[in-house]
Amino acid sequence: MSLRRAVSDEAKSRFVAALASELGLSAGGGLGVLVAQDAHRAARRARLGLDDAGDxxxxxxxxxxxxxxxxxxxxxxxxxxxxxxxxxxxxxxxAAL
Structure with a gap:
């Protein structure tokens, strides 16, 4: 798992956690999440820069x-x-398990 930063707010909006609405979280802010089998490649393709303070x-x-x-x-x-x-x-x- 790593933190990344998008090049723009528009690009960040593509990574809203699918779970956000189920958790009652707003889709506009907060942490975005990208899940992929090859996370490094997916991040590079999405032009997400490595950033320890990323969103x-x-x-x-x-x-x-x-x-x-x-x-x-x-x-x-x-x-x-x-x-x-x-x-x-x-x-x-x-608990459901």
């Missing part, structure tokens, strides 16, 4: 696990609201 988490993984990977990215790199929402989602998903 897009790039995660390597399979599409079938994208919700869990997005939740983990929001938990790890998100702000307090995103972290709290991700914690609740992960706890509920774990």
């Amino acid at each position: 897009i988490a790039v995660v390597e993984g399979d599409e079938e696990h994208s919700k869990v990977l997005e939740a983990l990215a929001l938990y790890t790199y998100g702000d307090a609201r995103e972290c709290s929402a991700a914690t609740e989602w992960l706890t509920a998903a774990q």
Whole structure:
């Protein structure tokens, strides 16, 4: 997992976490997430620059696990609201197992 930054706000808008609406998070701000089997290549193709203070988490993984990977990215790199929402989602998903 790495943090990246998009070249523009328009480019960032393509990486809104699919889980955001389910978590009750706004689609306009916060951490973006890109999940791909080859995360480095996908980030390069999307022209996302490596940035330790970036606003897009790039995660390597399979599409079938994208919700869990997005939740983990929001938990790890998100702000307090995103972290709290991700914690609740992960706890509920774990209890459902």
